[in-house]
Amino acid sequence: MKGATMLATLQELGIVPSFSRPSVSNDNPYSESVFRTLKYRPEYPEKPFSDIGEARTWVNGFVQWYNTEHRHSGIKFTTPQERHCGKDIEILAKRKLVYKQAKLESPSRWSGDIKNWDHIKEVDLNPEKGKSEIKECKAV
Template sequence: MTSYTLKARLTELVMLMSYSRPRVSNDNPYSEALFRTVKYCPAWPTKGFVSLGAVREWMLAFERAYNEQHLHSGIQYVTPADRHRG
């Protein structure tokens, strides 16, 4: 975060700089948990993606499966969609 270009762009976007590091109290545990879930997903392509469109398509399929099929232990083994719908 020492790049003047980055600092200028963040200022331009009216964003605050964050100096948090992994495993410190002020990082975002929700985004960190989701990133780990995606990274270790068995369906993650081992050879990467051929295009940005392929990434977007894969992430949309992952999101549907994560919200509509995957049972989450933190919410008594139901899907987030089921919990949201009651």
């Protein structure tokens, strides 16, 4: 498929194309991270969608799963919905208590401290080395 044909197809389907800067792999690290997660889902389609409606249905299902079920390592294995609603604070506090109790009951199974389950206020994705650029997590 030629570039002009692809652009025409996108316009015909009502899709506005967006282009990253050339040779910049982390132009938008948030979208790159979501795209990788999307591609590695077991439900990722093997064949092209038959129409834009089918594509939208699949993507809507993925977004629902991503926001309400998928536990993100960057926010201490809670979901974005739990974080957005403020439920992550209670979840992390309970998790911390469970780990402390487990260590008290079987200290020989622990070689060091328990995992850090403290709530984090700020999240940074793909930080540049030597530069601490921290962005405030804002409600959507």
